Amino acid sequence: MELTSQQLHTYEEDGLLFFPNLFDDTEIAALSEATEKIAAIDHPSRVLEADGETVRALHGCHLMNEVMARLTRLPRMLRPAEQIVGDSAYVYQFKINCKAAFGGDVWKWHQDYIFWAKGDGMPRPDCVNIMVFLDKVTEFNGPLMCIPKSHHHGMVEVNAAQGEGNWKDGFSADLKYSLDRKTVAGLVEKGGIVAPKGPAGSVLIFHPNLAHGSTPNLSPWDRSMMIVTYNSVNNVPVPTGELRPDFLVSRDASALKADPEAVLA
DSSP, X not given: OOOOHHHHHHHHHHSEEEETTOSOHHHHHHHHHHHHHXXXXXXXXXXXXXXXXXXXXXXXXXXXXHHHHHHHHOHHHHHHHHHHHXXXXXXXXXXXXXXXXXXXXXXXXXXXXXXXXHHHOOOSOOEEEEEEESSOBOSSXXXXXXXXXXXXXXXXXXXXXXXXXXXXXXXXXXXXXXXXXXXXXXXXXXXXXXXXXXXXXXEEXXXXXXXXXXXXXXXXXXXXXXXXXXXXXXXXXXXXXXXXXXXXXXXXXOOOOOOTTOOOO
């Protein structure tokens, strides 16, 4: 998939692009099956909700499963990332946010880049998030809410809610770097709020400085989203402190090559 000049302009202006039905049912079934297998593994990369039982997030999935690895090399994923970052790209982070029915907790308003800048030493926000819906997303099951144009404000400086702590502080409901009410209200006044909704297989592309968050999932329907963060090969983090785990921050910054022959199922 090649983004048009108009789509690239829209991304630059709004900070996001949405594509319904970019993956078919067979592909989503293969990705969902792989997700279930990874979620069943008791591994440090798996983050649970406060109840200690419900899976909240999975990390480094492309390092644990070949289907996930092939996903990152699909032209419809990698090529738009290369266009947006203006460079060759590699997988900086691969995570799945599993907002379970009746149990998926809140994700407070935040920007992603601040975690990577402060936690990993990423020099610039020359990266992009490409999200694949593994479930149908509706207004009822905690859709991702985004503030268009908020990325134009750059990284908003936020004091950490916790100290150095554990890397999982960045993935709990008590998010380490969350935006305060005044900041969110100001950003919403200028850009409004959108919540992309659509069938499983839809794709949302969004800027690392786009403010976003989601409410708890009180519905009886799961809402899982797979997020591949592609980074420019010329924007590799330069850490100044203790390294976060390699399943969270890829140590391999080799440029990916798109594989037109790759299939998920």
